[in-house]
Amino acid sequence: MLRMDPFLTETPTSVDEAVALLAAHQAAGRSTKVIAGGTDVVPNLKHGLFDPEVIVHIGRVPGLKGVVDDGGHLLIGALTTLHDLSVHPLVQQHASGLARAASLVAGPQLRRMGTLGGNLALDTRCLFYNQTYFWREALGFCLKKDGSLCHVVAGGKKCVAAASNDTATMLLCLDAEVVLQAPTGRRTMKLEDFYVANGIKNTVLEAVDLLVQVRVPKAASRRFEGYAKLRHRNAIDYPLLSVGLRVDVDGGVVSAMRCVVSALQARPHKLPCDAWIGRAFEHRQERQDVVDGLKQLAFAKCVPVKNLADDVVWRREMVRVLVQRAFDEAIGEAS
Amino acid sequence: MRPKKTVLLTLLVNGQRHEVAAPQHHTLCEVLRDKLRLTGTKQGCDKGDCGACTVLVGGQAVLSCLTLACAVDGPVTTIEGLGGRGTLDPVQDAFDKCGALQCGFCQPGMMISARGLLDENPTPTIDEIRNALSGNLCRCTGYTKILEAVLLAAAHGNDVDQSYNDMRRDRVAVSAFPDVPPGGGLLIIGQGKSQ
Ligand SMILES: Cc1cc2nc3c(=O)[nH]c(=O)nc-3n(C[C@H](O)[C@H](O)[C@H](O)COP(=O)(O)OP(=O)(O)OC[C@H]3O[C@@H](n4cnc5c(N)ncnc54)[C@H](O)[C@@H]3O)c2cc1C
Numbered sequence: 001m002l003r004m005d006p007f008l009t010e011t012p013t014s015v016d017e018a019v020a021l022l023a024a025h026q027a028a029g030r031s032t033k034v035i036a037g038g039t040d041v042v043p044n045l046k047h048g049l050f051d052p053e054v055i056v057h058i059g060r061v062p063g064l065k066g067v068v069d070d071g072g073h074l075l076i077g078a079l080t081t082l083h084d085l086s087v088h089p090l091v092q093q094h095a096s097g098l099a100r101a102a103s104l105v106a107g108p109q110l111r112r113m114g115t116l117g118g119n120l121a122l123d124t125r126c127l128f129y130n131q132t133y134f135w136r137e138a139l140g141f142c143l144k145k146d147g148s149l150c151h152v153v154a155g156g157k158k159c160v161a162a163a164s165n166d167t168a169t170m171l172l173c174l175d176a177e178v179v180l181q182a183p184t185g186r187r188t189m190k191l192e193d194f195y196v197a198n199g200i201k202n203t204v205l206e207a208v209d210l211l212v213q214v215r216v217p218k219a220a221s222r223r224f225e226g227y228a229k230l231r232h233r234n235a236i237d238y239p240l241l242s243v244g245l246r247v248d249v250d251g252g253v254v255s256a257m258r259c260v261v262s263a264l265q266a267r268p269h270k271l272p273c274d275a276w277i278g279r280a281f282e283h284r285q286e287r288q289d290v291v292d293g294l295k296q297l298a299f300a301k302c303v304p305v306k307n308l309a310d311d312v313v314w315r316r317e318m319v320r321v322l323v324q325r326a327f328d329e330a331i332g333e334a335s
Numbered sequence: 336m337r338p339k340k341t342v343l344l345t346l347l348v349n350g351q352r353h354e355v356a357a358p359q360h361h362t363l364c365e366v367l368r369d370k371l372r373l374t375g376t377k378q379g380c381d382k383g384d385c386g387a388c389t390v391l392v393g394g395q396a397v398l399s400c401l402t403l404a405c406a407v408d409g410p411v412t413t414i415e416g417l418g419g420r421g422t423l424d425p426v427q428d429a430f431d432k433c434g435a436l437q438c439g440f441c442q443p444g445m446m447i448s449a450r451g452l453l454d455e456n457p458t459p460t461i462d463e464i465r466n467a468l469s470g471n472l473c474r475c476t477g478y479t480k481i482l483e484a485v486l487l488a489a490a491h492g493n494d495v496d497q498s499y500n501d502m503r504r505d506r507v508a509v510s511a512f513p514d515v516p517p518g519g520g521l522l523i524i525g526q527g528k529s530q
Pocket residue numbers: 033034035036037038039040041042043058078079082104105106107110113114115116117118119120121122123164165166167205209210211212236237238239382383384
């Protein structure tokens with residue numbers, strides 16, 4: 001049995017109370033950790049990766065669940081579970097790639113527990129990190145936790161653990177924004193600015209911040225969106241690679257295009273796609289020309305490192321395959 | 336020494352109210368097994384990979400090894416709560432009739448996931464069954480008998496005896512592999528004399 005070290009639990013019943021509690025404990029010098037569905041926090045506590053003195057359980061905060069259409073955006077509460085997200089009619093209609101990405105996270109029980117907020121704030125993952133204390137100690141720990149060396153990049157001074165959250169890949173393609181609540185007030189930022197290239201902590205979330213809402217702009221024109229994920233067991237595993245793709249088409253030509261490849265390093269990798277704006281995207285061959293170019297670009301730019309338990313050459317080769325699959329998914333969805 | 340606080344929790348488990356003192360950092364799995372002695376819920380990997388610890392909370396199949404006991408909102412159903420005194424839940428009956436187990440370690444979690452599915456969707460397709468059970472690992476059976484058992488439990492509105500008798504009368508095999516039409520039901524393959 002993997003026992004957790006003791007901690008105290010706070011159970012706030014409003015957003016204001018939650019951030020006030022976080023601020024008060026921090027000010028008193030106590031380390032804190034927010035817990036929503038707990039599907040990432042609890043295994044990490046059991047592995048001794050997190051060691052907070054106080055856990056702030058936000059599951060009982062009302063008003064943070066559900067999806068609303070405000071006309072221009074889908075507003076998704078941070079506590080919406082991945083299961084609810086994947087079956088929600090508004091999400092299926094306006095952000096089918098997001099519904100699909102959510103449906104491919106983990107297994108069914110975990111999707112009923114895990115929340116969108118928790119998914120976006122998921123800790124990065126690494127072969128040398130997501131292990132028991134005993135295992136990590138035997139290896140002399142690593143830079144991300146308790147040690148000073150990186151086992152992935154010899155001599156590396158920066159952690160390159162993999163961003164492994166499926167919904168982030170797709171939400172970045174959809175130009176989503178996140179709304180954060182701090183004791184000092186609310187701020188909205190682009191999801192793109194939420195992630196940083198640091199595997200030790202790959203978001204700008206502060207200990208006193210709560211992620212309260214995700215805003216997804218609705219399409220202004222015809223949109224194709226797709227998500228593809230590489231994993232060992234399709235039933236449950238984290239991504240070894242993930243690709244999100246969105247193509248907006250207006251008047252038969254590409255008006256906007258996004259492609260994000262993740263599970264490579266700490267920050268999801270956004271590919272520069274503006275070169276395809278204005279390209280014809282009606283006929284089969286025109287579309288395949290676009291994706292062939294994108295596959296080349298993705299292969300050139302995306303180089304997996306040995307941070308997950310798999311052959312990096314295979315993961316790299318699969319970049320092209322996954323771009324094609326995301327594209328097939330996108331075209332299939334729309335036609 | 337880390338601060339540790341024991342609190343009095345009120346849990347509704349299998350229709351019974353329990354007041355139990357537990358440290359705030361204990362999981363539902365620990366409380367069910369260690370405090371309430373409901374050891375039908377298994378603790379396998381203890382980190383979300385295997386599904387052996389699956390219970391229903393508020394009717395939803397969740398992992399008790401990743402649920403903090405003090406965060407539980409809603410009634411809990413464990414394997415001990417399926418069926419009643421001396422009676423089996425149709426899922427248990429079907430697992431028994433199909434021989435859908437070997438060592439049995441995965442069974443409580445499997446049956447709870449199956450019950451969660453059938454409560455929400457009484458006539459699942461084979462793909463829906465596969466999906467609903469995909470978070471439950473079985474190292475022994477190869478899953479075929481398990482899928483058959485859930486099909487059997489779902490057929491005839493949970494009248495397992497009826498389904499089982501049909502199966503025996505017609506001397507047919509139920510198969511979990513060929514595609515079952517939407518709405519589920521038993522798919523009958525080969526009416527061989529050799530059975
Ligand atoms: C076996 C297994 C397989 C998995 N497979 C996948 C997978 O394939 N893909 C995938 O993406 N994930 C996977 N997960 C991880 C996890 O289930 C999901 O990412 C889930 O969405 C996490 O959400 P949660 O609510 O449980 O997060 P929690 O565990 O509660 O929290 C995760 C992190 O987010 C922070 N946090 C949570 N909510 C907020 C908030 N509102 N504001 C600020 N911070 C917050 C927490 O402090 C913590 O750091 C898997 C987990 C397991 C155990």
